[in-house]
Amino acid sequence: MIGVREKYEGNGAYGPLTRKEDARFIRGRGTYVDDIKLPGMLHAAILRSPLAHARIVSVDASAARAHPRVEAVITGADLAERGLAWMPTLSADVQAVLATDKVRFQGQEIAFVVAHDSYAARDAIELIAVEYDPLPPVSDATTALDAAAPLVRDDVPGKLDNRVFDWTAGDKAATDEVFAGADVVVGCDMVYPRSHPAPLETCGIIADFDAVRGKLTLWSTSQAPHAHRTIYATLTGLPEHKIRIVSPDLGGGFGNKVPIYPGYLCAIVASMATGKPVKWMEDRSENLMSGSFARDYHMHGEIAASAAGKILGLRASVLADHGAFNATAQPTKFPAGFFHIFTGSYDLRAAFCEVTGVYTNKAPGGVAYSCSFRVTEAVYLVERLVDVLARRLGVDPAELRMRNLLRPEQFPYTCPTGWQYDSGDYPRALRLAMDMAGYAELRREQADRRARGDYMGIGLSFFTEGVGAGPRSHMDILGLAMADGADLRVHPTGKAVLAISVQTQGQGHETTFAQLVAGELGLSPDEVEVVHGDTDQTPFGLGTYGSRSTPVSGAAAVMAARKVRDRARIVAAAMLEVAPDDLEWAEGTWRVRGDPEKALGIGEIAMAAHSSIELPAGVEGHLDASAVYNPPNLTFPFGAYICVTDVDPDTGEVAVRRFVAVDDCGVRINPMIVEGQVHRGLADGIGMALMQAIVFDEAGNCLGGSFMDYLLPTAKECPSYELGATVTPSPHHPVGAKGVGESATVGSPPAVVNSVVDALAPLGVVHADMPLTPASVWRAIQGRPLRPDLAVE
């Protein structure tokens, strides 16, 4: 890695430590949900709708119930009797658990079969007879608001159209005025296609209801076990303290494991009904077809500038396809997530956006997929527009960005739509990326190649994210504020156990969080055990998504450790028979000012704190402490990316030759883990830009329901990445960290698209929608951009 390396904080505990969790994984000894086998456990499978939109005439499960290996079949009618046929979504809409009236998307849940083995459960779903009365589907968001459009949500009293919400941000009048006075205005229509996080492990659950103890235990693929527990308590009527959720090792999440899916609730009902543990694991098609899509934004953006290339204003209007139920996971106040951060990294006068959400006959979900609450779409919009503007002005896109980036002295900076960016040095990051890439030399090479008829592209993007949601005064999920707790226990021998509310899906919390605590207490990371993913053992918090673990839960861990340190100071003072004020914290010890020989480490202090040593009145002994962290603001990581591609104009094939990525996520606790997170996001960007899309045909059939159709990048499509770093600490985070989990997923797609469009510039191509498959690049070359949300032209 190249870059500006600033000294690692944390008393030497920070740095590229290899991970504690690896020991079990490299031996095949992880424990994922599907690895757990309970005595007497039953296996479930779900019957799903083959149609996108149809009235259900009848469901006959008698043959399935008669199957010798089947223990129970649950239908929508059975759930309706218990008042559980519908459940709330994370956006305060409702979603059918098992369909009773209509099916509203292909893959919707109809019946839940519980059998003695998973093969029998699959056999039995084939025995269920469902009679449908097909209805015309809404398969294209752009027609969802037409007067003649079929009504998706006739279950909602008084609902007469397919509108979910209308939402605006920014100052329309001021923006219009800026546009009216601008020398240059350019615009572009662009689609951010429907995508899916597709973690390698699908979603699943084991529900185990113990009727004697009245306790429900759930082993669940959950990124947010505490929030889930509260929701299950509300749904089932079970008291919350009688619900325990264990989210064991997770095989990736990326947002897919934030929501509660119908299968989870069915497994709970089935366990309560049968008195036995019930396991349900999705197969891959179910995963891709039925839950947690991402993106699906149809955007029109415009950018206004002076003739000299000063960006003045931005406006956007967006049609958001929310599928059949509004099940996006996002702070209540923000139906379009944080999309209104679309002013990006630039100093401009005014901006305005309007977003309309619509229902269609597609799977619910939304937001999910490492998008930082829709910052992904926002960054794509502004970064494409800046390139379109550069083309119009005849200015190099790097030069145009450099001219308009916010300057370091402008921070903290309040953008025209109200976000307050905490810190940044944007030109430094862009310069570093350009130096690493050899930008001027690349442009020369491109000119030479163009002269020879080759199509080489150089694409840039500069992104600013807002992560670490969020301040509790205006960010919540279903009324639960987005604060997180941490409990830190220090045992008599000075070894510590940290219990956190967030759940790793591969991010390495067991290592990073140990480093955080070790850095505060002068311990080695080996002396700190991190407990997570079990609601009976950890404090409440909203979970891991939106890059919020380090910014929020990490901050809570540090605050708890600082409380421990403060208590240790009082004990140390008693031990040394001095006043606490006479002590200073240095080199991981409390020592007497001016007498460094008299120093005590946490180990010695902890033993004394548990002993009979006399402590000042009011001091209870022990060192344990808890904290709840309510972030004062989001943190704002940023970065500069440069992608070099080679395009074959005859086949439309794109090869990514180089990817330079400079990230500034503030202080890096474990830079090795940070870089790993960036690698993943760059692969996401290549995938989304070049191949990933969940598309539908006119009948509402999902054409992306397997890994044969929903293409993910392999090692061959990905180059060896070139990473750089700058470090601009967050001024309000206790160790200056900003979070990085989603940065590259957010920042990289526009770099790839800008690169391909740049390659095709000699052919007059100004824009082409993702995914830039060979077919769609070829069409763009022919002047016929393909609408990627429709499989047919």
Add this chain to the structure above:
Amino acid sequence: MKLTVTVNGTDHTREVEPRLLLIHFLRDGLGLTGSHWGCDTSNCGACVVWLDETPVKSCTVLAAMADGHRVRTVEGLADGGRLDPVQEGFTQCHGLQCGFCTPGMMLTARWLLDHNPSPSEAEVREAISGQICRCTGYENIVRSVLWASRNGG
């Protein structure tokens, strides 16, 4: 039907349904849950094990086809207490995040290094191109395999 499979050097005789997949035989029948399942279409490679001397996608092999054969899984990668260089490499180079693809990736890497002790980066990428990792962007998997090739193969 009755079959006998030698898994990581131990014979296992079981009565199974003829349609049982090898991945389910290993995971559910023998409790060897290190091999994973990630797709319905033989695309992801989370299930890769060795059948005799060849890596196979065990979701696409019937348990019956392994009757009388040897199977090697991630649980059989370490030699007693000694980790395979590939396992060491994945740790040293941060070749895994969630760990779900890791057993399959390591078994393919082991096969590659047995047949090509000093592969180029491109050869490593080619070898693992039938497998999907959603976490690492492949960069550190490639580095891990190259590390193993330099440190004991």
